[in-house]
Amino acid sequence: xxxxxxxxxxxxxxxxxxxxxxxxxxxxxxxxxxxxxxxxxxxxxxxxxxxxxxxxxxxxxxxxxxxxxxxxxxxxxxxxxxxxxxxxxxxxxxxxxxxxxxxxxxxxxxxxxxxxxxxxxxxxxxxxxxxxxxxxxxxxxxxxxxxxxxxxxxxxxxxxxx
Amino acid sequence: xxxxxxxxxxxxxxxxxxxxxxxxxxxxxxxxxxxxxxxxxxxxxxxxxxxxxxxxxxxxxxxxxxxxxxxxxxxxxxxxxxxxxxxxxxxxxxxxxxxxxxxxxxxxxxxxxxxxxxxxxxxxxxxxxxxxxxxxxxxxxxxxxxxxxxxxxxxxxxxxxxxxxxxxxxxxxxxxxxxxxxxxxxxxxxxxxxxxxxxxxxxxxxxxxxxxxxxxxxxxxxxxxxxxxxxxxxxxxxxxxxxxxxxxxxxxxxxxxxxxxxxxxxxxxxxxxxxxxxxxxxxxxxxxxxxxxxxxxxxxxxxxxxxxxxxxxxxxxxxxxxxxxxxxxxxxxxxxxxxxxxxxxxxxxxxxxxxxxxxxxxxxxxxxxxxxxxxxxxxxxxxxxxxxxxxxxxxxxxxxxxxxxxxxxxxxxxxxxxxxxxx
Ligand code: SF4
Ligand code: FES
Numbered sequence: 220x221x222x223x224x225x226x227x228x229x230x231x232x233x234x235x236x237x238x239x240x241x242x243x244x245x246x247x248x249x250x251x252x253x254x255x256x257x258x259x260x261x262x263x264x265x266x267x268x269x270x271x272x273x274x275x276x277x278x279x280x281x282x283x284x285x286x287x288x289x290x291x292x293x294x295x296x297x298x299x300x301x302x303x304x305x306x307x308x309x310x311x312x313x314x315x316x317x318x319x320x321x322x323x324x325x326x327x328x329x330x331x332x333x334x335x336x337x338x339x340x341x342x343x344x345x346x347x348x349x350x351x352x353x354x355x356x357x358x359x360x361x362x363x364x365x366x367x368x369x370x371x372x373x374x375x376x377x378x379x380x381x
Numbered sequence: 382x383x384x385x386x387x388x389x390x391x392x393x394x395x396x397x398x399x400x401x402x403x404x405x406x407x408x409x410x411x412x413x414x415x416x417x418x419x420x421x422x423x424x425x426x427x428x429x430x431x432x433x434x435x436x437x438x439x440x441x442x443x444x445x446x447x448x449x450x451x452x453x454x455x456x457x458x459x460x461x462x463x464x465x466x467x468x469x470x471x472x473x474x475x476x477x478x479x480x481x482x483x484x485x486x487x488x489x490x491x492x493x494x495x496x497x498x499x500x501x502x503x504x505x506x507x508x509x510x511x512x513x514x515x516x517x518x519x520x521x522x523x524x525x526x527x528x529x530x531x532x533x534x535x536x537x538x539x540x541x542x543x544x545x546x547x548x549x550x551x552x553x554x555x556x557x558x559x560x561x562x563x564x565x566x567x568x569x570x571x572x573x574x575x576x577x578x579x580x581x582x583x584x585x586x587x588x589x590x591x592x593x594x595x596x597x598x599x600x601x602x603x604x605x606x607x608x609x610x611x612x613x614x615x616x617x618x619x620x621x622x623x624x625x626x627x628x629x630x631x632x633x634x635x636x637x638x639x640x641x642x643x644x645x646x647x648x649x650x651x652x653x654x655x656x657x658x659x660x661x662x663x664x665x666x667x668x669x670x671x672x673x674x675x676x677x678x679x680x681x682x683x684x685x686x687x688x689x690x691x692x693x694x695x696x697x698x699x700x701x702x703x704x705x706x707x708x709x710x711x712x713x714x715x716x717x718x719x720x721x722x723x724x725x726x727x728x729x730x731x732x733x734x735x736x737x738x739x740x741x742x743x744x745x746x747x748x749x750x751x752x753x754x755x756x757x758x759x760x761x762x763x764x765x766x767x768x769x770x771x772x773x774x775x776x777x778x779x780x781x782x783x784x785x786x787x788x789x790x791x792x793x794x795x796x797x798x799x800x801x802x803x804x
Pocket of ligand 2: 306310354469
């Protein structure tokens with residue numbers, strides 16, 4: 220069946236409409252709704268968004284926006300998306316050892332997903348939690364002051380839940 | 382001087398983000414005062430008198446910014462910039478999560494000052510928790526009649542919505558943020574026109590940082606004149622400094638402006654990690670030029686002092702580097718950041734940031750030559766001083782060149798020794 224917003228996304232979409240004088244502003248929030256439904260943003264979903272918002276927003280607009288922003292996953296990611304900050308303050312706090320540890324445990328490189336589709340690891344730019352480095356964002360949550368041991372414990376705990 | 386809480390007085394309360402708690406400590410009294418006793422002009426003047434300067438990075442006087450809004454029939458928009466993303470900066474997240482009502486109250490007062498009836502709080506998308514908390518606070522405020530139509534029955538309307546960023550540092554630049562809110566790529570706009578004249582949906586718009594708005598209720602409560610007594614003559618008030626790197630107690634500290642940097646590092650943050658020695662300080666976020674330990678020890682935490690050392694107080698992010706820090710590596714990471722975040726509109730920025738990053742990579746792995754160093758300096762000259770639409774290219778230069786100049790030795794020892802060709 221062709222994609223349409225899930226019930227929850229549809230409700231949120233309806234709440235968003237009156238917040239903006241221009242329909243175009245709905246593109247970014249809609250892409251988040253699509254991502255919440257599918258885990259990533261695909262062509263079919265983007266076409267759906269363009270159709271839902273309607274003229275003058277076209278698929279090309281939606282696509283142009285989706286590819287500009289890093290938070291929209293252009294391909295599927297693992298159930299646990301581990302994003303480790305590698306910027307200056309986290310680096311000073313030892314973030315490289317966290318990335319190395321996680322990657323060697325999972326047998327993948329940054330940017331890759333494990334074959335069981337459980338884990339994706341990415342190295343990302345500053346997450347805005349620099350005093351509590353090393354920092355990783357796993358799905359929606361921040362994990363701070365990491366050590367190789369603590370991230371391992373966190374991952375095995377989270378793995379049980381997915 | 383030293384620690385002084387104005388915004389963060391109740392940071393210890395577990396429920397500081399709730400309306401109940403905020404009201405129990407006098408919250409929303411300033412909003413009432415502004416809506417009942419003050420004209421728009423009086424609010425602007427009070428904020429002008431307070432000397433409040435923008436807490437996002439540029440340090441522009443807030444009252445003046447509001448004063449630029451023309452008197453027209455067009456809608457006027459008020460935007461809170463919560464797109465905190467400058468490496469080293471992590472203070473707005475605290476305000477967002479702990480004091481969302483202070484932010485809302487500040488925005489309602491600002492709205493009246495510029496005659497705006499619609500506002501947006503733009504928060505970086507990674508702050509899921511903060512976005513949820515602010516959304517809940519907005520809902521609470523609506524229910525309590527503190528937002529929406531006819532606020533508190535006083536006849537003023539102001540609607541407020543939360544908007545999530547989607548992962549782009551450049552959206553912290555106000556015209557890029559406006560484009561993002563309009564559902565576009567986060568491309569900075571060519572100025573003029575400035576947002577005050579033509580911003581969101583081509584209407585007059587004010588964009589202020591989270592911390593800036595959070596100061597407003599305090600100014601209205603105590604009057605601009607009283608507020609101005611805190612801090613220094615040209616840098617009134619407190620600031621939230623986000624300290625990271627090689628200190629014993631990194632974190633966010635609200636400090637009276639003018640406090641010696643030495644006191645911040647050694648007393649407030651407990652000194653250098655592992656009792657090491659200080660090598661350098663990046664005083665105001667990644668794009669503020671680095672200070673040597675010597676310079677840092679003479680600095681005070683206010684706009685003028687840091688500017689006199691040819692750097693910037695910027696976003697209030699203080700990154701401490703001890704003698705163990707590898708400045709070639711840290712500089713490379715910052716260049717990598719700017720090349721990653723360049724929006725690509727301007728050639729000097731799009732090409733320059735990548736080139737500088739690649740050359741620094743070469744130097745860091747021991748393959749660089751003196752020519753590469755020269756090339757970085759010559760690229761820098763072409764990236765700065767108004768050759769681009771926004772200051773991101775300049776920021777990259779400021780993160781790289783002063784470090785290479787002040788810490789020459791560290792870079793030159795990493796260069797590949799000239800190999801003599803023997804034939
Ligand atoms: S300077 Fe860089 S980030 Fe700014 S508009 Fe030009 S290309 Fe984009
Ligand atoms: S440098 Fe890692 S969160 Fe800012």
